[in-house]
Amino acid sequence: MSLTIKGLSFGYRHLPLFEAIEATDIRRGEITAVVGPNGVGKSSLFRLVAGLLKPQAGAIVLDDVDLGALSSSKRHETVFFLSQHVGMRAALSVFDVVLLARKSGRGGRASASDIMRVEEVLDQLGIGMLSDRPVTDLSGGQQQLVGMAQALVRDPQILLLDEPTSALDLRRQLEVMELVQRVTESRGIVTLVALHDLGLASRFAKRFMLLGDGRIAADGVPHDVLSGDAIEAAYGVGIHVERVSTGTLMVDAYLRRA
């Protein structure tokens, strides 16, 4: 039971991006980190999986089902892409936007169970007390938590999180990632997270996929990818990785001067 990316090619008009990308057995119940430098195509890869961009070739398959063959509404029910973009300017309350995310494209009125699910997720993210506040009143970090709540209430099969902790403080980063881990394991979903913080990524992800140069430059358990040559080449830095006594990886990056 897993996600497979088969020979995926994609490019913007004058900018070829991916050339026949292959990734097999991206497992349900595990967090997979997608890493790589700016502009390498992490967000574009997510948009392709979410069906927001059309691939030029190749397929994305979840448990033998080609996502490209799904209807648009089924696709958006299966996959949710939480973009990096944080700001929302709508005259709507936190509860409004999260409930809307739950009901979107699914028709019908909000049932008592919908409302309870929204309440539950808001409490899990520690923003239950913000539920009546207009989203425009929130700080960047709070807005990011609202985005995360929108992602979680949809109960997708594939969760794509693009830099979900970029505006959060240290504690919130850990709490949110722990919640994502719990949801991923308990619901058995495929979760891909793009993260710049390699240390945070290695703490929660079982697998690292390194994007570089239009292909997957390295793919494996975090320690192997972090200690390989490909990641140093992709970022253009030196990387020193060490397992500390708590069992987590310490990632130390440094600029190499000629």
Added chain:
Amino acid sequence: MSDLSLSTGAGARYHRRTLQRLGYVAGAVLLLALALVVDVSVGPGNFSLREVTGTILDPGSYGSKLDVVVWNVRLPVAIMAVLVGAMLGIAGAQMQTILNNPLADPFTLGISSAASFGAALAIALGISFVPFAGPFLVTANAFLFALATSIILFLFTRMRGVTIETFVLVGIAMFFTFNALLAFIQYQSSETQLQQIIFWMMGSLARATWTKISVCLALLALVVPICMKRSWMLTALSMGDERASSLGVPVARLRLEMLACISILASTAVAFVGTIGFIGLVGPHIARMLVGEDQRYFLPVSAASGAIILSVASTLSKGITPGVIYPIGIITALVGVPFFLSLILSVRRESWR
């Protein structure tokens, strides 16, 4: 739901806010009904409210003179004010939604300039682009040009990508083109024609007829269900394009569909009664302050606010100087602006919060 209303959690607070929002919708409708009654009962001729209502309920009961006044003049004008106000309120709300900009109004993209040019062309040169238009020449021309602008806008955005930037840039181009063409016609026309053009542009409800009312009703009956069916998509659109498309909203298609709805409402409104600004801008703002941008409440309250403002303006246009009916376009802004400013000052926090 009864267990929810007893709890104090976020869900219960949401439930209470929903009831409050429904209350605002009901309140707006009641206020509108009141405004309509007042509008019908005010006017030249000093008839009592009883005589007027009696004639409405039972035509002929107070004589044929009153029959003519009420059924041929006052009722069409008052109902037209309500319908046009609602059309402009809806068109404005949707324009602000698809452009994601609270400063937009139905005429932002040049529809009114095009309509004015069409009308001026008919008035000054007697040129019609609609065969057999006869007495409806001016109206038909105005409508045709307004609609043509929308179609040009539509085609351009289809070619260039359905983004807010394309909409606004092409819209500005339309706006200036038609304003320049209008000025050209005005420069060429005689004094009487010039006066007619100016009067047309100021807007007048005196052009109301039962036929026009049925057309407006039919259009509202067409457009309102379209909007309500897409209410969740439109609400999601206010969270930004990317979040909306993640939730499965076909953003580009939705924008084009709404542009079509806006065009048909705004073109008809401007062709029938001339350019009445302000309502399409302020109606949605009042709605936003009262119920927020959840379209299930935002749309009806925008429509009702627009209708109330135009209805009150219609009353005042008859009431300021006895025997004189001022152009509705002038009165609307003069009445609306102080009201709007006082609302901004008195409502510190939006009441939906």
